[in-house]
Amino acid sequence: MQIEIWSDVVCPWCYIGKRRLETALADFPHADEVEVVWRSFQLDPAAPREATESIAAHLGHKYGGGEAAGREMVDRVSEVAAGEGLAFGYHDARRANTVDAHRLLHLALAEGGPSLQGRLKERLLAAYFVDSENPADHETLTRVAGEAGLPADRVAAVLASEEYADEVATDAAQATAYGATGVPFFVVDRRYGVSGAQPTEVFAQVLERAWSESQPLVQVVGQDAGGEACGPDGCPV
Numbered sequence: 592m593q594i595e596i597w598s599d600v601v602c603p604w605c606y607i608g609k610r611r612l613e614t615a616l617a618d619f620p621h622a623d624e625v626e627v628v629w630r631s632f633q634l635d636p637a638a639p640r641e642a643t644e645s646i647a648a649h650l651g652h653k654y655g656g657g658e659a660a661g662r663e664m665v666d667r668v669s670e671v672a673a674g675e676g677l678a679f680g681y682h683d684a685r686r687a688n689t690v691d692a693h694r695l696l697h698l699a700l701a702e703g704g705p706s707l708q709g710r711l712k713e714r715l716l717a718a719y720f721v722d723s724e725n726p727a728d729h730e731t732l733t734r735v736a737g738e739a740g741l742p743a744d745r746v747a748a749v750l751a752s753e754e755y756a757d758e759v760a761t762d763a764a765q766a767t768a769y770g771a772t773g774v775p776f777f778v779v780d781r782r783y784g785v786s787g788a789q790p791t792e793v794f795a796q797v798l799e800r801a802w803s804e805s806q807p808l809v810q811v812v813g814q815d816a817g818g819e820a821c822g823p824d825g826c827p828v
């Protein structure tokens with residue numbers, strides 16, 4: 592079973608939704624047969640590559656109330672995150688473009704599959720929401736990618752080019768085709784879509800339903816009609 596997740600590395604609900612899904616998977620009996628793939632979605636593609644404005648100031652200016660109001664918004668979502676075991680502290684994190692972070696996530700998928708990509712995704716989210724680091728800064732991205740296990744030469748080559756930019760754009764287009772207007776957006780086996788950081792119980796229900804439908808029971812006919820068959824104790828003769 593495959594779960595594709597459209598998200599951004601500066602989206603607090605994406606991090607919260609990630610933890611809730613992981614909690615559901617921890618209790619899912621077939622978790623070792625579930626593959627999680629991260630897809631790109633930029634919440635703010637117009638954000639500058641040179642970060643200057645704090646996220647609290649940006650939110651306050653966007654929704655009104657100034658930086659103080661923005662800090663209150665961050666506080667509210669941080670309280671929710673704490674309930675999922677996440678220690679947010681990103682009041683002073685900067686508004687910045689995330690396209691390079693997404694390009695590295697595609698590199699990770701190509702180099703090491705979903706496992707390596709998943710490690711990089713977690714580190715990118717923690718770098719922003721826990722450590723208030725700049726998601727557009729190449730030195731930060733290089734260090735975080737190295738911590739996740741990406742080869743340094745490939746990281747440098749990608750950051751010095753536009754490699755995987757098309758893949759980032761393709762992911763965004765696919766999200767639009769699915770009808771996603773925000774993130775996180777989860778797609779299970781290309782059949783079930785889950786919008787937003789739903790409660791863990793919702794993810795558990797979707798996992799069970801998708802699994803049961805991908806592994807249909809076979810209706811046995813004639814089992815009691817006397818037909819001979821071999822079994823653990825041998826074959827009747």
